[in-house]
Amino acid sequence: MLFLQKILNVVGITCLCVFAAQAQANGDGLPWDKRVVHGTLDNGFQYYLFDSRQEEDAPKGLTMANLVVLSGAIDEEENQLGVAHMVEHMVFHESTGLPNGVRKAFTDMGFKQGRDFNAMTNSENTRYMVNLKNTTPERLNQVLDIYQQMAFHAQIKAPSLDKERRIIEEEWRGKLSHRVRINDDKKALLRVGSLYPERPVIGTQDSIQHTPAEQLQAFYNDWYAPNNMALVIFSPMDSSVLTAEIKRVFGKEPRRSLPKRHPKDPVLDERLKIGQLQDAGNKWNQLAFLYRFKSTPDESDEGRRNGLIDYMTRNLLTQQIRRQRDVLPEHVRVLSSTKGTVSPNVAILGFSVNVDDGYHSLGLETLVQELERIKRHGFWPEDFDQIRQKVTDIAKRNKDAAKSRGTIWSIKMVEAVTSDKVLPDPQQSNDRILRLVDSISLADVNARLRQWLSSPDRILYTQAVGGKAVNIGSVESVDAIFHEMESRPLAALETEHVVAAKTLPEVTQKGTVTLTSRNAELGVSRWSLSNGDSLTLLDPTVLAERYQIEASGEGTKSYFTAVSAAGYHVKQGSTWAEQIAVQMSEATGVYGWSDDEFQQWRKDNKVSLSSKQKAQNLVYRASIDDEKIESLLGLYHVNQVTPHIDHDVYDTVMASLKRNASVDVVRPIEAFSRRIAKARFESNNVTLTVADLAPLSLEKLEQTRQKQVALPVQYFIVSRLPESDITALVEQYLATVPRDLSASKLSQSALVNDETTPVLQLAGNRVVDLSLNTEPKAEYRFYAYQAVPWSPAAALQLTYLGERLETILKQRLRSEVQGVYSVRVGLELNKETNRAELSIQYSSAPARLDDLAAMTTDVLAQWPSMVTAEWASEIQEAFADVEQNRLANDFDGTLSHRLELSERFYGNAQYLNDMDELSLALSEAKLNAFVEHLSFNDRVIGFFRPKE
Numbered sequence: 001m002l003f004l005q006k007i008l009n010v011v012g013i014t015c016l017c018v019f020a021a022q023a024q025a026n027g028d029g030l031p032w033d034k035r036v037v038h039g040t041l042d043n044g045f046q047y048y049l050f051d052s053r054q055e056e057d058a059p060k061g062l063t064m065a066n067l068v069v070l071s072g073a074i075d076e077e078e079n080q081l082g083v084a085h086m087v088e089h090m091v092f093h094e095s096t097g098l099p100n101g102v103r104k105a106f107t108d109m110g111f112k113q114g115r116d117f118n119a120m121t122n123s124e125n126t127r128y129m130v131n132l133k134n135t136t137p138e139r140l141n142q143v144l145d146i147y148q149q150m151a152f153h154a155q156i157k158a159p160s161l162d163k164e165r166r167i168i169e170e171e172w173r174g175k176l177s178h179r180v181r182i183n184d185d186k187k188a189l190l191r192v193g194s195l196y197p198e199r200p201v202i203g204t205q206d207s208i209q210h211t212p213a214e215q216l217q218a219f220y221n222d223w224y225a226p227n228n229m230a231l232v233i234f235s236p237m238d239s240s241v242l243t244a245e246i247k248r249v250f251g252k253e254p255r256r257s258l259p260k261r262h263p264k265d266p267v268l269d270e271r272l273k274i275g276q277l278q279d280a281g282n283k284w285n286q287l288a289f290l291y292r293f294k295s296t297p298d299e300s301d302e303g304r305r306n307g308l309i310d311y312m313t314r315n316l317l318t319q320q321i322r323r324q325r326d327v328l329p330e331h332v333r334v335l336s337s338t339k340g341t342v343s344p345n346v347a348i349l350g351f352s353v354n355v356d357d358g359y360h361s362l363g364l365e366t367l368v369q370e371l372e373r374i375k376r377h378g379f380w381p382e383d384f385d386q387i388r389q390k391v392t393d394i395a396k397r398n399k400d401a402a403k404s405r406g407t408i409w410s411i412k413m414v415e416a417v418t419s420d421k422v423l424p425d426p427q428q429s430n431d432r433i434l435r436l437v438d439s440i441s442l443a444d445v446n447a448r449l450r451q452w453l454s455s456p457d458r459i460l461y462t463q464a465v466g467g468k469a470v471n472i473g474s475v476e477s478v479d480a481i482f483h484e485m486e487s488r489p490l491a492a493l494e495t496e497h498v499v500a501a502k503t504l505p506e507v508t509q510k511g512t513v514t515l516t517s518r519n520a521e522l523g524v525s526r527w528s529l530s531n532g533d534s535l536t537l538l539d540p541t542v543l544a545e546r547y548q549i550e551a552s553g554e555g556t557k558s559y560f561t562a563v564s565a566a567g568y569h570v571k572q573g574s575t576w577a578e579q580i581a582v583q584m585s586e587a588t589g590v591y592g593w594s595d596d597e598f599q600q601w602r603k604d605n606k607v608s609l610s611s612k613q614k615a616q617n618l619v620y621r622a623s624i625d626d627e628k629i630e631s632l633l634g635l636y637h638v639n640q641v642t643p644h645i646d647h648d649v650y651d652t653v654m655a656s657l658k659r660n661a662s663v664d665v666v667r668p669i670e671a672f673s674r675r676i677a678k679a680r681f682e683s684n685n686v687t688l689t690v691a692d693l694a695p696l697s698l699e700k701l702e703q704t705r706q707k708q709v710a711l712p713v714q715y716f717i718v719s720r721l722p723e724s725d726i727t728a729l730v731e732q733y734l735a736t737v738p739r740d741l742s743a744s745k746l747s748q749s750a751l752v753n754d755e756t757t758p759v760l761q762l763a764g765n766r767v768v769d770l771s772l773n774t775e776p777k778a779e780y781r782f783y784a785y786q787a788v789p790w791s792p793a794a795a796l797q798l799t800y801l802g803e804r805l806e807t808i809l810k811q812r813l814r815s816e817v818q819g820v821y822s823v824r825v826g827l828e829l830n831k832e833t834n835r836a837e838l839s840i841q842y843s844s845a846p847a848r849l850d851d852l853a854a855m856t857t858d859v860l861a862q863w864p865s866m867v868t869a870e871w872a873s874e875i876q877e878a879f880a881d882v883e884q885n886r887l888a889n890d891f892d893g894t895l896s897h898r899l900e901l902s903e904r905f906y907g908n909a910q911y912l913n914d915m916d917e918l919s920l921a922l923s924e925a926k927l928n929a930f931v932e933h934l935s936f937n938d939r940v941i942g943f944f945r946p947k948e
Helices: 003-010 083-090 102-108 137-152 158-174 178-190 205-210 213-223 239-250 301-327 360-377 381-401 408-418 426-437 442-452 475-487 541-546 575-588 595-605 626-641 647-662 668-681 698-709 723-733 792-816 846-860 869-889 891-906 915-922 924-931
Strands: 036-040 046-051 063-069 117-121 126-132 229-235 272-277 286-294 332-343 346-355 457-463 513-519 524-529 534-538 557-564 610-613 618-625 713-718 745-747 750-752 765-773 778-787 823-830 835-844 938-946
Touching: 036 239, 046 239, 046 408, 063 137, 063 408, 083 117, 083 126, 083 158, 083 213, 102 137, 126 137, 137 229, 137 239, 158 205, 158 213, 158 835, 178 272, 178 457, 229 239, 229 408, 272 475, 286 360, 286 442, 301 332, 301 360, 301 381, 301 426, 301 442, 332 360, 346 360, 360 442, 360 475, 381 426, 381 442, 513 723, 524 723, 534 723, 534 891, 541 891, 557 626, 557 891, 575 610, 575 647, 575 698, 618 626, 626 698, 626 723, 647 698, 668 765, 668 778, 668 938, 713 723, 713 891, 765 778, 778 846, 792 823, 792 835, 792 846, 792 869, 792 915, 792 924, 835 846, 846 938, 869 891, 869 915, 869 924, 915 924
Parallel strands: 046 229, 272 457, 534 713, 765 938
Antiparallel strands: 036 046, 063 126, 063 229, 117 126, 286 346, 286 457, 332 346, 513 524, 524 534, 557 618, 557 713, 610 618, 745 750, 778 835, 778 938, 823 835
């Protein structure tokens, strides 16, 4: 994602999209879609209901219930920083009708926090979410009764608040980082003149620690009023019955007068504002220029027409900015633009460039020149014709496509409610677009462009590596650059390059494939290729019959995997050369083609071939429409027989790598991570340096690439196409790739390269304890392993045991002692190393780190007690649901993954034959037998503390 788009995402800015299909229910705007039943109770409480039985693809029995409070941090007073978010936490505690707390009421229903119920607060609103599976009227009514307690009867008591403060403070602490610091500065710049920078949603450490319960109760009493709320429900329930229940539950609370709201929009002026984002951890040299201007939503016909003009102008501008990148001077790169909203009625249009160190002034002059070129010349007529046709085509497609939304209905309804808009019928909405688009001319679009680029409220800011100061000049000198550029003769805008239609080189040779074995019961056949490669072919229709999966012959996909031993962790030579050679090969595409030609070919042929390189193997994967499989195999063939790297690709990638490697900024957390890596793997070679790049010439990397493609390959193809069709294509495109059979050895049908080694954590125990953090927080890291031979059962057991461990750690460290906000646990069976690998990560108050680490160690000593009959039964049921959905929705893809694993570890298709037995691994007895052997005694533990 481009830099400026990241900025806008950080401050919660939503990019404009004409096809959001939301409109006000006033003037001549469109009404709500008739499938949504909505209304307002006498006390002002709003409800929006969608009967999910109207949707064929809706999950059976699922209810998604959202209670929205239309107030957030922007409604706080100066002495209430973070209170909206704190109230969100506190309504889960005591209430009048639930003295033991709302959280207990939900858990008594069998819900799990984070999975089945959750909440969030932002600047504008607070939202409570419940996902109810296997909906019954009684259980949904229970949810509504609990929501009623949260909405109107919360009792915010000081003792409960004092306990919750620790959790909220750890949430605040967990967000402390270089990224947050720099983003806070960006927010202050982009929203200068508004309350947003002064009302941080999370609050401050001081406000979290000291705001009294009375302040929270006052905010709750002010804003948690029925006339400031909405209930949005997606459920398989009759809407008339549900409406009656909503009136019963929420209709008795009286309407209340709301406090006067603070203005949300920044005050615009006619001045240029210049700022610098200075942080010692910054690693980029960048410059951004932004325009702010009024943009009031209006869903009348005229307002929607204006929205279409905005959309078309924005798209044409993005396209033109991309073209202008081709003429940037040396030392200026990555010209980009984005448009969004910073508040309900103020939009922002931004442009940015990356520059080399010391070239911010050149970046500014370049940016001003390109903006003036676009503003002066306007868009090309042929581009305008294309965008108008694009709008027309999308609107025609969306008339029917948007009718089926599945659970997206819930998201769309919540978005409409929180932005005070409506969700209209897609047929009506898109018919209106088709009617209005014909009234828009190129002159309209160019006028909008010049209006945006003439907006007087402007912001210019810079960033430099290491937070160095940048003297970009004064307001007067920057304005002078604009005035001077207006008098210059400027070249016409760049035009779209004509991309030649390309075809892959014809493959005239033919190899042979020989059947070596067949398992008709599973639809598996194995073949040897005349070049030494091997193929395992699976016809999924055989197993589809066993699992009663509909075997459609139309619109199906084929799955392709190619595995070789071209890993990067070589015993001799450069691990960087191995990785960079693969990356440059991918960037080259088809040697001799331009990138535009290659991307156009991929788009036309709907082909995407991805690679993933690990320590000891290189894997290519793709899923492709059956009719395009020849194009896919042709692309793979070219990749293997022409292992050249484009010269321009080499220059561009190496220049980028050298720039990044030459930045000598090391953030404290990076220094900690490097020390952890050294303790785990006893290697300093974790960061690419300029010295590492020096010997990597184009010739060296091409030699590396040639060595990689010479290694034998094991193929896996899952396809419903006739076997004879597949083998004919294999003879033409795969058997003709030259291989060097002396380059590696074949073992148990998995390719093993004697020249590579696995990346293994060292045996023993090590502790890394560093006091480097510039933030007032400590962090804990835990990495451990244990030898466990790979099997589907063990991999499945470890997945669920990891979830169990995370739940128990959250209970101990968060709920019992309020020591952390978030715990992340990773536990998986690494099929490359045959090791169960465990990782744990959390942050905490510095003074509590050692106690929490001791509790973590204590929990890890209790593996056998983690398995209970109730939990085993629960995860068996959960796995059954997951497996059923997986097989129903991605049967062939699932088989492809499992076939590869089975052939690699068993040398046959055993895994496919035993899929029915997977759930047996989750029995209490099997889990107990498994955890008896878990100890994870080989550990590296890291403590990251603040500077003393």
